[in-house]
Amino acid sequence: MELSSSILLTVALAPLVGCLLAGFLGRQIGRVGAHSVTILGLLVSCGLSFYVLYQISMGGAPVYNHNLYTWFEIGKYTASVGFLIDRLTAMMMVVVTFVSLLVHVYTIGYMADDPGYQRFFSYISLFTFSMLMLVMSNNFLQLFFGWEAVGLVSYLLIGFWFKRPTAIFANLKAFLVNRVGDFGFLLGIAAILYFLGTLDYSTAFSTAPTLVGKTLTLSQNIHWDAATVICILLFIGAMGKSAQVPLHVWLPDSMEGPTPISALIHAATMVTAGIFMVARMSPLYELSSTALSFVLVIGATGALFTGLIGIVQNDIKRVVAYSTLSQLGYMTVALGVSAYAGAVFHLMTHAFFKALLFLGAGSVIIAMHHEQDMRYMGGLRKYMPITWITMWIGSLALCGVPFFSGYYSKDAIIEAVHDSHRWGSGYAYFCVLAGAFVTATYTFRQMYLTFHGKERFRVEHHHGHGHDQAKDEHAHHHPEHADVSGPHAHAMTDDPAKHGGHGGHEPGVLEHAPKESPWVVTLPLILLAIPSLLVGAVTVRPLLYGSWFGGAIRVDEANNVLGEMAREFQGWLSTGMIGFTQLPFFLVLSAFVITTYIYLFNPAMAGKIKSALKPLWIVLDHKYWIDDIYFAVFARGGVKLGRMFWKGGDAAVIDGVLIDGSAGMVQRIASGVRRIQSGYLYHYAFAMILGLILLMGGYWLVGQ
Secondary structure, three states: OOOOHHHHHHHHHHHHHHHHHHHHOHHHHHHHHHHHHHHHHHHHHHHHHHHHHHHHHOOOOOOEEEEEEEEEEEOOEEEEEEEEEOHHHHHHHHHHHHHHHHHHHHHHHHOOOOOOHHHHHHHHHHHHHHHHHHHHEOEHHHHHHHHHHHHHHHHHHHOOOOOOHHHHHHHHHHHHHHHHHHHHHHHHHHHHHHHHOOOEHHHHHHHHHHHOOOEEEOOOOOEEEHHHHHHHHHHHHHHHHOOOOOOOOHHHHHHHOOHHHHHHHHHHOHHHHHHHHHHHOHHHHOOOHHHHHHHHHHHHHHHHHHHHHHOOOOEHHHHHHHHHHHHHHHHHHHHHOOOHHHHHHHHHHHHHHHHHHHHHHHHHHHHOOOOOEHHHOOOHHHOOHHHHHHHHHHHHHHHOOOOOHHHHHHHHHHHHHHHOOOOOHHHHHHHHHHHHHHHHHHHHHHHHHHHOOOOOOEEOOOOOOHHHHHHHHHHHHOHHHOOOOOOOHHHOOOOHHHOOOEOOEOOOEEOOOOOOOOHHHHHHHHHHHHHHHHHHHHHHHHHHHOOOOHHHOOOOHHHOHHHHHHOOOOOHHHHHHHHOOOHHHHHHHHHHHHHHHHHHHOOHHHHHHHHHOHHHHHHHHOHHHHHHHHHHHHHHHHHHHHHHHHHHHHHHHHHHHHHHHHHHHHHHHHHHHHHHOOOOHHHHHHHHHHHHHHHHHHHHHHHO
């Protein structure tokens, strides 16, 4: 049975309808109306996405690839709006709509006191629509539309609390960094149009082999392979969107947005758009091992070096943000060794446990009255049992502990890199192995600082301090009005006493004891914890080692590392048992032992280690100075360049020469001519005689 166009249109447009109703009629329908229409839209979209996945994987429905609307035709070039629904798309649709639905429900509790409630629901529904257009598209132009639309909505969401200077700085940074990647992406699409003469996926992929041997001539001596140029340019787009080194700097700063969007954008959907895009373009990437090596090295660098920064972070959300950067590096590494199915499988498992960790962090922030510094937490497990248990499930999945979903996807990537012979695979193998230890270190540190050990906050019941209490309440309920510290404020010192107040109240002082979040917050945590625990084991055989994706992903036989691994695969149970004997598990175990000893039994040790490794700590605290370099070179450099053009070009040439200069010349000529008009008779007589002499002299010269 073929999928119907009306079902697919409903999947994509239901969130858009919710967005428009909540956005334009927010005041009329009120808060309950706004969250009701958007959640209903997502519920419809999510339910139909599951139906589409069922039909295409078990119901025998063929791949759907149809244009629904022709946008324009110029000569032989056509731009259409259409859908390509195969197993890769269907899986992405389910992940996007399911996580988005849970984030919508969670937002009811998290944003309950926020004045921008309806606006927020409108934005996150628009984001879901944009993401669905991106994953469902069957041509490059529609892909680019979705690509830019998610960038725009992420800009709106990161700067949602627009009265906070840091939020405005963060959303501008995200927007500008993504423009760099998008420029490469646009050039890549232009190169496809130039070499293959089409914007349609299926036509481009079927004619892709004709790229072999074609070159892009830059000069007499410089010829670049066409496939390599296309693939690297497309991947530059993915580097921006999926926050790969060196375009990763926007993602940690985007934590300035409310927590639900951290889960939506930075866990499950937007940042994985680049990974999805490269997997979708597998027929092109298989033509260029140079491009794949480039992808591999960039991903490996991100997997290890951004994870290291997570170890020194004290803000609970930033730890999870750096872990996202590291996990995106793992997915990119999988793409680089042609294990596209491994990358998409990790994308899917990661979506569940990372959304769980972000929403769990948000639950902690609610309980701690918008305090995000882990040095003022501790001992929260007895106050928040559901958040504590679900976050442990997410953490163990993230660390890749056997039988949790993250283990099946992450360890497969490490194994695939080990088996690969591509240039750069040795370096990548070292990075992903070391990354396993690093991931476990910052994850367990986060859990111990937040939920275990002694309480590092105190509860004060205010009496008679009406003004201060009102100010505290105001900052707590309206975070956009709260005082905001600088970008390094949370990481300045490990001594809470030296750390200045932030968030509009004295740090570590709560008005009343923390308590478990309401059901609209805990229910999404439970629903995300279930797939974080089970989805890996259930889907590992078909998604990773079977040919479940069919023609959606194409891999040359020579590059098929997953095919080699499939021969040794004996089922989820046996793979899980083998996991306890593998090197990655021992690295995770050693990190567990070290962090347990430090944070539960000898907390003073953390300060000693920090003092002993001071130079390394400084490097990590300053994030390798990449932000500072960008700011000095591009931001300040841009300002200096602008000033040079203003003073040298605008003021000196345009104003000085062209405008003021021409006006001055007219004035000088006019003042010279004015002197001749004196009104004296002898002046005019002298001028007439002089003119007569010149006239006669001229006649004489001509006569000669």
